[in-house]
Amino acid sequence: MSISNYNLSGDQKRNIEHFASIVKLALADAVITEGEEKLLKRLAKRFHILDDKYKEILENSDKYPRKGFHSYNERIEHLYDLAKMIYADDAVSIKEASVLRKICVGLGFPINNVEKVADEAIHLILKDNDLEDFTKAIKQVNKQ
Template sequence: MGLSDYNLSGEQKRNIAHFASIVRLALADDIITEGEEKLLKRLAKRFHILEEKHKEILENPNDYSIETPHSYDERIEHLYDLAMMVFADGEASKLESEVLRKICIGLGFPLNNAEKVTEEAIHLILNGSDLDDFTKAIKQVNRI
């Protein structure tokens, strides 16, 4: 985290941490495909991440810790973004699934249910679910 990061608002820091998690997932197989790069650029724009910060995160995504959103719906939305990255290159590797499961735990999903939530998230994205359908299904799988 650079010196300039200390002046960021809480929301900006959370967006950067979430984006770094997405980058870690994209780099799970050590390359960023064209599809993954397109999704990263779209998400960077959505999260208001400037080009310089975007490059910095791409170079060192592990420098940013996972920040768990307080809201359950926000956690599910973050999971949705992450699951979308798994399929940005058109396939889901075992390594990407493992990284997604670890991040799922970091987002606050229960350890004993993380595998089930991860599998459902991947299944939902594979079937083209939108955020609303994704949220409903994850809530069913992860009853709290």
């Protein structure tokens, strides 16, 4: 563990892990576009990720495993951020959709419903839904 990780709170660690998942999606096609970079920088600021940590995560996002969240709404909000990253370059690749499905499992969505949840998340972002509408729709698709 690097010295920079010793004093991180639980929230800070989760933010870094979540940001690393978003970076993994941005890198799914091996290129970070201008739109993806703008979104990454905006999210890094929102998550209070400093420049050095930002660069470290970009260089080695696999170092940060995806962990589950405590609340269902929190998981949906993170799914919203991830889906926005997929469409940050105005296109959705098959590889990005595949990575999103894997991350959905890591977020704690049921394996038998992950494809439906991920596909709906992408569809909602393509239609430019806000977080509130996104949350309602994902809850409808993920009824258990």
